[in-house]
Amino acid sequence: MVVKQDAAIRERQWQDQSEASRSLSNYLWFIIPSLLGVLLFLVPISYGGKITIGVGVMAESVQAFLEPVLPWLMTGILVISAVLPLVAKAFQPGMIMKSPFMKQLFYVNTFWMITRIAGAVFALMTILGIGPSIVTSEVTGGTMLFSLVPVLAAWFLFAGLLMPLLMEFGLMDFIGTMLRNVMRPLFKLPGRSSVDALASWMGAGTVGVLITTKQYEEGYYTKREAAIIATNFSINSIAFSLVVVSFIGLEEYFVPFYATVVLAGLTAAFICPRIPPLSKKEDTYDEEAGMKISEETPEGISNMKWGLEKALAKSSEVKGVRNVAKQGVHTVLDIYFALIPLVMALGTLALIVAEFTPFFEYLSMPIVPLLQLMQIPEAAQAAPAMLVGFADMFLPAVIGAGIESELTRFVIAAVSLTQLIYMSEIGILLVKSKIPVTVWELAVIFLQRTVITLPIIVIIAHIIF
Secondary structure (H helix, E strand, C coil): CHHHHHHHHHHHHHHHHHHHHCCHHHHHHHHHHHHHHHHHHCCCEEECCEEECHHHHHHHHHHHHCCCCHHHHHHHHHHHHHHHHHHHHHHCCHHHHCCHHHHHHHCCCHHHHHHHHHHHHHHHHHHHCCCCHHHHCCCCHHHHHHHHHHHHHHHHHHHHHHCHHHHCCCHHHHHHHHHHHHHHHHHCCCCCHHHHHHHHHHCCHHHHHHHHHHHHHCCCCCHHHHHHHHHHCCCCCHHHHHHHHHHCCCHHHHHHHHHHHHHHHHHHHHHHHHCCCHHHCCCCCCCCCCCCCCCCCCCCCCHHHHHHHHHHHHHCCCCCHHHHHHHHHHHHHHHHHHHHHHHHHHHHHHHHHHHHCCHHHHHHCCHHHHHHHCCCCCHHHHCCHHHHCCCCCCHHHHHHCCCCCHHHHHHHHHHHHHHCCCCCCHHHHHHHCCCCCCHHHHHHHHHHHHHHHHHHHHHHHHHHC
16 A cells, blocks of 8 residues: 555656656756766866866866966965954954855864864965975975865866756756666665766766765765765776876786776675675765655656656756856865865875874784785785875875886785775865764775775786786
């Protein structure tokens, strides 16, 4: 009886949505912006001798044009992000307190205020060349301010402004319905999560996390789904993979190398959602947003037709280009004034630990016998690379570049690309977001992915070499 009632309810929903969404304007609102979103975020193109996406071309062009001044511009933004919260706490000016967005951005608690101040101080010390070298070194503060922050600033500028093309006009709803029968049984995820993965794969893992975060905060993913997607599908892009494989001197092996990364990554994405801590996450939606969508298809209706109806219903809710553009601007401002200061602060600290302390060397000692058992040459030198990626995604490649064995370098690079949780970037994005994952849980997931992917990569490496 209950099943029949549910089917009847879904049938009425379909009829209501069909009547509400069948108009030429809704079709155009769905097709044109969604097509632009696909072209900019999901279609690979060749640019500058590497594979990227349209948003990447825009980001890299702006980054190249502003290269001499971008670190200074971002330092200015970091200083403003530290000063305005102090002003808001001390004087509570109406400009900030009367605007919900400005208040959320600058009237922050003590922890976020301290991290913003730390980010601003680290940036000033680095760009002015003052203070202790462990902060200003090119491998710590220099890496963050001159290498990572400009990349994030350029990518997030266009990703934030243009991301509504993917999310607000029905594309996620259409793809979600179409791919539900693939993503749900394999990865315990809604079909729309495939868009997050594709955006990461073709562009950057940070873009995938940004999409996932926005979808969760708007009520399209449960807590469990958002945590799984962000920690298992924020895949390193093909472009970054090319950088890594070139850095360690294995360019001629890129095709089998990337195929190995994909196979190992999919295996981890299949296993990790089925074990703690991800399997223990609540399958409930954000309390403020509530549930905004169901990908269930009513009985007697094809996935294609239902997906189109859902997409048209979504496009009919668009209240104009101005509101969509406003959302994009708010996203960019939130990234620049809230996220990037956190990246600068915690990323610099993580690199200090990795570069100037023996922490990861001591931590990796138990791994040496395991690598020796797997017949990995230069196991003692390779062991720290298995763990140091938790601090920053490029550190394993830096360690691996000095190792003579091609097999060992192959394993280090491939494992580093399947671990996904890097505190200088992805990890901090997740800590800053509302997705319910802690630093401790991120460390556990990082280790789980390492344990799952390492044997697969080692077997393939022994076959290749």
